[in-house]
Amino acid sequence: MIRRPFLSLLTALAFTVMLGPVVVLVGVAFTAGTTLTFPPEGLSVRWFGAALAYQPFLDAFRTSLVVAVLSTLFALALGIPAAVALHRGALPGRRALENLFFSPVIVPELVLGLALFQQVMVGLHSTATAALVLGHTVLLLPYAVRVAGASLALADPRLEEAARGLGAGPVRTFLSVTLPVMRPGIVSAAILAFVTSLNNVPLSLLLTGPGVATLPVEMLNYVQSSFDPVVAAVSVLLLAGSVLVALVTERLVGFTKVFGR
Numbered sequence: 669m670i671r672r673p674f675l676s677l678l679t680a681l682a683f684t685v686m687l688g689p690v691v692v693l694v695g696v697a698f699t700a701g702t703t704l705t706f707p708p709e710g711l712s713v714r715w716f717g718a719a720l721a722y723q724p725f726l727d728a729f730r731t732s733l734v735v736a737v738l739s740t741l742f743a744l745a746l747g748i749p750a751a752v753a754l755h756r757g758a759l760p761g762r763r764a765l766e767n768l769f770f771s772p773v774i775v776p777e778l779v780l781g782l783a784l785f786q787q788v789m790v791g792l793h794s795t796a797t798a799a800l801v802l803g804h805t806v807l808l809l810p811y812a813v814r815v816a817g818a819s820l821a822l823a824d825p826r827l828e829e830a831a832r833g834l835g836a837g838p839v840r841t842f843l844s845v846t847l848p849v850m851r852p853g854i855v856s857a858a859i860l861a862f863v864t865s866l867n868n869v870p871l872s873l874l875l876t877g878p879g880v881a882t883l884p885v886e887m888l889n890y891v892q893s894s895f896d897p898v899v900a901a902v903s904v905l906l907l908a909g910s911v912l913v914a915l916v917t918e919r920l921v922g923f924t925k926v927f928g929r
Contacts (some may be wrong), residue, residue: 692706693903693907701897703896719899719901725887728886728887732884734882735800739804739861746805747811752820752850753766765773807864808864816850819849867906873888
């Protein structure tokens with residue numbers, strides 16, 4: 669009886685900490701005022717129109733989409749075979765390999781971005797777009813390996829053994845049995861990787877170039893010189909898009925199919 673009110677208080681505090689900034693952000697985005705103030709000075713959607721008409725944001729959003737799509741595809745192309753090898757192969761030093769694939773999550777993104785900037789952009793004279801795609805691919809690879817591998821870890825390996833026992837070769841077994849089993853994890857990994865890439869700031873900040881910037885970086889540059897609610901409106905649009913993607917993913921795939929009950 670004593671613990672329950674205390675846990676309820678902690679739960680309410682946690683929700684306040686998590687959702688409080690979102691409430692403030694939404695209020696600022698819909699304000700009729702001209703500055704970033706809360707509570708809002710009336711209600712208006714004019715800042716959403718201003719955000720959608722601001723050309724640097726549109727250009728940066730296109731760059732973010734290109735980088736997010738390409739890096740997600742590359743991360744899945746590398747992560748799916750790696751997940752199969754880790755969960756189904758008899759690899760020596762398996763634990764060390766798993767730690768290697770998950771290391772981009774542990775290493776600070778600023779350190780990773782600085783290393784890529786020195787080696788790729790300065791050393792190899794790569795374009796900013798190519799460096800962004802490479803950097804985001806490295807960053808997203810652990811998500812692809814982890815989430816795609818979660819579906820495979822929950823699957824019965826005897827299904828693949830039965831397919832091979834019936835005469836299916838390794839390629840046919842992979843395409844007919846392993847890949848369909850991994851489908852929920854692959855879809856979830858793709859969505860998670862795409863949203864992560866789209867909203868990334870620290871890594872993207874160090875890999876931009878003249879005329880090439882992702883939307884979060886362009887938003888950061890905007891707030892350094894302007895104090896109007898345009899950035900809040902863009903943030904609400906990104907938040908709404910992320911929530912919509914999560915709801916669609918849960919509806920079509922279901923996260924319980926990936927991570928278990």
